[in-house]
Amino acid sequence: MTETVAVVGGTGTLGAPVVxxxxxxxxxxxxxxxxxxNVPAGAEHxxxxxxxxxxxGAALAGATVVVDTANSNKGAEDVLVAGTRRLLEAGAAAGVGHHLAISIIGIDQVPMKYYRAKLAQEAAIESGPIPFSILxxxxxxxxxxxxxxxxxRFGVRPTGAAKVQPIDPDVVAARLADAALAGPAGRLSEIAGPKVQTLSELSRTWAAARGKRRLPLPVPSWGKMGKAVAAGALCNPAATTAGKDFEEWLRHE
Ligand SMILES: NC(=O)c1ccc[n+]([C@@H]2O[C@H](COP(=O)([O-])OP(=O)(O)OC[C@H]3O[C@@H](n4cnc5c(N)ncnc54)[C@H](OP(=O)(O)O)[C@@H]3O)[C@@H](O)[C@H]2O)c1
Structure with missing residues (x-):
């Protein structure tokens, strides 16, 4: 069966390659x-x-699958949490059979307002009316x-022990597209970039690639949040994928 997929936020960094x-x-x-x-030929806005x-309601008419890649930092509560509830309700009314959403590794370990909204978004989906998948x-x-x-722009290059495992969103998008067509599967196995690196390593790579010498500014790993991020809470080495690491991505982007 050909699925009809509504990609919410399908013009964004992740959504566009999902489309x-x-x-x-x-x-x-x-x-x-x-x-x-940013809407390609062949897709309908x-x-x-x-x-x-x-x-x-009107936008979901005819959709069999919803992929939610919308985002808002300032309006996270409105868009990600209340917006997800609205989307689930409208999806259920339209007969959507699979709600797939994107989330972030480690959000339960790092106390940040935005991550609390992402956790609430996940909870709304898990307790919602539509069979789901969350990546x-x-x-x-x-x-x-x-x-x-x-x-x-402020003349500095942040350094520190914070650990990140950055990924090319195109790799995430390919996984989401496969998952969208595979049907609801609950919590999917996580996906992360090819290398775990510290903020110091990443900012040095960035400065060299962009040709921008800046004053190193140490960012201490204080508090529960800083300690968790330095301990690698946002990374998952077991979820490592192939694809461009940060240096390769900077070179090709
Ligand atoms: N960025 C990361 O490093 C990262 C990592 C892991 C997971 N994620 C997750 O991936 C998702 C997408 O992030 P992104 O970085 O790709 O976001 P993005 O580039 O900022 O794109 C956001 C998309 O959401 C749409 N949008 C914003 N407000 C909306 C509203 N009120 N109603 C409908 N659509 C709205 C935007 O289009 P309009 O403004 O035209 O409405 C755009 O299409 C988020 O759930 C995020 O938590 C991000």
């Missing part, structure tokens, strides 16, 4: 977001706003690139 991989696999694809930027629920991934290369670029 591409689904089209490559022969699925029919609706891209759900507020703005219709349907406007929704998770923060208000606007458009959800936890490590940080995307783009996130580190953005954070290090921002620090560089």
């Amino acid at each position: 591409r991989h689904l089209l490559d696999r022969g699925a029919s694809v609706f891209v759900l977001s507020r703005n219709a930027t 349907r406007r929704v706003d998770l923060a208000s629920g606007e458009g959800l 936890r991934a490590s940080q995307f290369h783009q996130l580190l690139d953005m954070a290090l670029s921002a620090a560089a």
Whole structure:
């Protein structure tokens, strides 16, 4: 059967390659977001706003699978938690048979507001009305690139023992596309990048690749959050995949 997949946040860093991989696999694809930027030929854009629920009912008409790759840092409660509840309700009404969402490795060990919202999003899905799958991934290369670029604008290069295992979102997207078409499977095995590296190693790599010499700024691993991240809570060496490490990604992106 050809699945009709609604990719929520299908214009984003992760969502856009998910849409591409689904089209490559022969699925029919609706891209759900507020703005219709970055929608490839072959996919249909349907406007929704998770923060208000606007458009959800109409946008899900005909969808058999929902892949939720939406994101909001500032509006995490509204978009990821309340928005997920709205999405599940609208999905159930539309007869969606599989709700697949992306989450993050280690969110239960690192006390951060955004991660609390991601945990609440997972809980809403697990107790929701639609058979589900949840994939936890490590940080995307783009996130580190953005954070290090921002620090560089202030003239510094953050260093420290924090450990990250960054991944190319294209690799995550391929796994999500396969999972979307495979049917509901609950908690999927986690996915992480090819190398666990410290903030010092990653920022040195970034500075060399971008040709930006900056003053090293030590970021201490204080408190429960700092200690957990330095101990590798956001990484999972057993979930290591092939694909570009941060240095290779910087060279090709
Ligand atoms: N970034 C990482 O390192 C990382 C790592 C692991 C997991 N994740 C997870 O991956 C997911 C996607 O992250 P990302 O970095 O790809 O996000 P992103 O690039 O910021 O994309 C966010 C997407 O969500 C849409 N969106 C935002 N607000 C919305 C709203 N109110 N209603 C409907 N759509 C909305 C955006 O489109 P419009 O603005 O046009 O609406 C866009 O398509 C998140 O769940 C995140 O927790 C991220």
